[in-house]
Amino acid sequence: MKRIRAVFFDLDGTLVRYRGVDFESSWGAIGVAAGLADEWRRLQERYLPYPELYDEWLYANARLLAGRPVRPILEKLLPPPYPPGSREAIAELRDRDLVLGIVSSGLNLVADYVREDLGLDFAVANVLEVEEGRFNGRAELRVPLWRKDEAVQEIAMKYALSLHEIAFVGDNFNDIPVFEVVGLGIAYAPKDPRVIGAAHVVVAEFREIPALIP
Numbered sequence: 001m002k003r004i005r006a007v008f009f010d011l012d013g014t015l016v017r018y019r020g021v022d023f024e025s026s027w028g029a030i031g032v033a034a035g036l037a038d039e040w041r042r043l044q045e046r047y048l049p050y051p052e053l054y055d056e057w058l059y060a061n062a063r064l065l066a067g068r069p070v071r072p073i074l075e076k077l078l079p080p081p082y083p084p085g086s087r088e089a090i091a092e093l094r095d096r097d098l099v100l101g102i103v104s105s106g107l108n109l110v111a112d113y114v115r116e117d118l119g120l121d122f123a124v125a126n127v128l129e130v131e132e133g134r135f136n137g138r139a140e141l142r143v144p145l146w147r148k149d150e151a152v153q154e155i156a157m158k159y160a161l162s163l164h165e166i167a168f169v170g171d172n173f174n175d176i177p178v179f180e181v182v183g184l185g186i187a188y189a190p191k192d193p194r195v196i197g198a199a200h201v202v203v204a205e206f207r208e209i210p211a212l213i214p
Helices: 026-033 037-047 051-064 070-077 086-094 108-118 148-158 173-179 193-198 206-212
Strands: 006-009 099-107 122-131 134-140 166-170 184-188 201-203
Touching: 006 148, 026 037, 026 051, 026 070, 026 099, 026 108, 037 051, 051 122, 051 134, 070 108, 086 099, 086 108, 086 206, 099 108, 099 148, 108 122, 122 148, 148 166, 148 173, 166 173, 173 184, 173 193, 184 193, 184 206, 201 206
Parallel strands: 006 099, 006 166, 099 122, 166 184, 184 201
Antiparallel strands: 122 134
């Protein structure tokens, strides 16, 4: 294994863990915060079995939020629920001159907050568009749920990294394609047995992660 020069993190269920929503996700949490939990769940049941329709799922969620003010919804989401030990673990990794960032199919508004709050180098996530303080009903797909590895490859090129120099921390089945291409795949509190099988190493506590980086 080459020297690890970067650690990329999943967001939902990894860096943030919203209780009471599927996958502990920021995307699920915004539906609840907006008072749209039932509608959000129906869309998930409709689209989750069909990977090829993920973009339609994203845009359908965005339309549900059209016209709603952003601020009162974000007040329910931020600051996000970090897992125990995450702030300390990331501070330790920052001291090692590593490239640190988020690659997520979750919500950009949460990912950008976490990037700034934890001192990460970048955050790439899917965008809910905002105009004059309100959601405008549109979204931008940046990280397809089932093709997160493609986003990781693009970021690796930007930072002049080989994939084998990247450690990726994730928790769910859509992180498996990333584990298959990076130098070190770390499953943190995995949600699915397939994730355990695909990862290079599995940890139950976030504070264990720095010790895994050579």
